[in-house]
Amino acid sequence: MVSQRTGLLKYGFVGPALVVLIVLNIFPLLYNVVLSFTDAELVGGGARYVGGSNYSRVFSTAEFVEAIRTTAVFVAAAVSIELCLGFCLALALQRGFRGKSAILTVLLIPMMLSPAVMALFWHQILSGDYGILNHILAAVGLGQPEWLTAPGLKLISILMIDVWMWTPFMMLIALAGLNSIPQYIYEAAEIDRAGAWRIFRRITLPMCAPLLALAVLLRTTDALKQFDLVMAVTGPNDAATQTLSALLFQKVFGDGKTGLGSAYACVLLVIVIALASVFTRYIDFIQRKQGKTQQ
Template identity: 40%
Template sequence: MRPTLQNAGSPAGTSVPATTASPRGPRGDAVSRRPSTAHRWAALAFIAPLLAYLVIFYAYPLYRNVELSLHDYTPRAFVQGNADFVGFTNFLDVVSSQAFGLAIRNTLVFTLVSILAQYTIGLALAVFFYRNFRLSGVLRAMFLIPWLLPLIVSASTWSWMLNSDSGIVNSVLGAFGIGQINWLTSPQWALTSVIIANIWLGIPFNLVILYAGLQNIPAELYEAASLDGADAWQQFRRITLPLLRPVSAITILLGLIYTLKVVDVVWIMTSGGPGNASTTLAIWSYRRAFGTGQPDFSQAAAVGNLLIVIALVFGFVYLHLQRRQERS
């Protein structure tokens, strides 16, 4: 039988059901239940693999890279572990080098042109395939091939296609009366060659992400705009672009971070040459560490840290714009 309590403010003999009182603090508010020790250990066990992954593959390599750039690591000192501390000398040597200005310019041109072309072509293809015609699935799968191929295969293929003597590109241009172009060995064309190859490699990523973003736009908006008399360009400008803004922002940010650190494609095609014509910061760092017979790990790490700072700056700019958009 359910227990009852006598109600002091009610007539005699009446009673109300008893309720279990929750614990109260000194100020009368309810005391929240703290998680038990077992729950804390369980939560720590779940987060431990992620923390270990971040420490091993992110925090420690970043620490080692900073430590390398602040010491004078010759190959002998690298083995013996007795490198001298030189502070920011390696950074000053990198910034004052004659190759620094050209590497910065090449990095900006390579990154900005690649990102702009990849996004524009990827968006155009995403809008094209959004119509779901008969062979759209097959064609979309074919456009993913550059993304699935190993980078060494793709770069080697482009090196063969752009070969000055036996490349298919010069053969096609020759059929139209255009003379031979030294794509990979001319300072005028070397950077253009690696940009073309990198654009081809990055289009599938933009296509997949932007196509997924288009899938989330309600079709009713296009139907309503069509009833209001909006043509295809007005629908694209007034509906597609504004609603794709968050997806476009993260696509451009990820593409930017990836393009800043591209090494394999450029190294296989031109090795940063001829001279420094196609040398970016990433190629310069790799060349200082592994591309010569006299590796300079400290300056290579200093260039790598500059790349990290540039990527962080763009990341913070993206977060700032994202928060500003959320507030508005």
């Protein structure tokens, strides 16, 4: 009797989460796939089945190729800069020193703030005419670029904001990785008279690699969906900064083409899943390799 009740209780606990998952994740996903094969529009009229024409339109337009290129450049640059800076900061903060926790707290603040709000603040900071950054540059006798409107700088400005926001995240995970390396391994290396570079290359980096790969996976999937900074800095329809998510928004909410936008969403989802599975396989590979080494 008791075990029957416990069984019901289990379902009682799991049930609500399952319902939420189905209603908020699985149903919208399936509905989006269905919509991508129709000519549904944001307003008016029903949706007619149009086969794969939305997908052929997605892959035949130049703007899709440009959006892929912009997104790839953004993701590659943002994630690698954040990884390098985050890891360097973690190395600097690994050892205990006075004021370390205060510095750590300050460094984590950007990550905790809303991207949309931060983008609006940065919009003021980077303004060509009255932005504080250009005032500082002018004060030290440097040029005053138009960060938000110069064609070559718009994407770089968005990149700068993203790096500022998400480097702490990389640092945090790298710090966790560094702290998880047992001290005796370093001591053994010192006894063997291994140099600092050799220790870093043979011990620190490989042992941090699984966590760093996880951080790269999380940041890559997140950066692939970059939207809020683009919206706040240039808007969704600027060719120089139009990422896949911004293009998707423009198609659905600007042009009112829900069916076509759903096709873009499916393509974006496939890209994210493909990249995520590559990374997870890589993480598995590293872990298996480390397991063998330890055996």
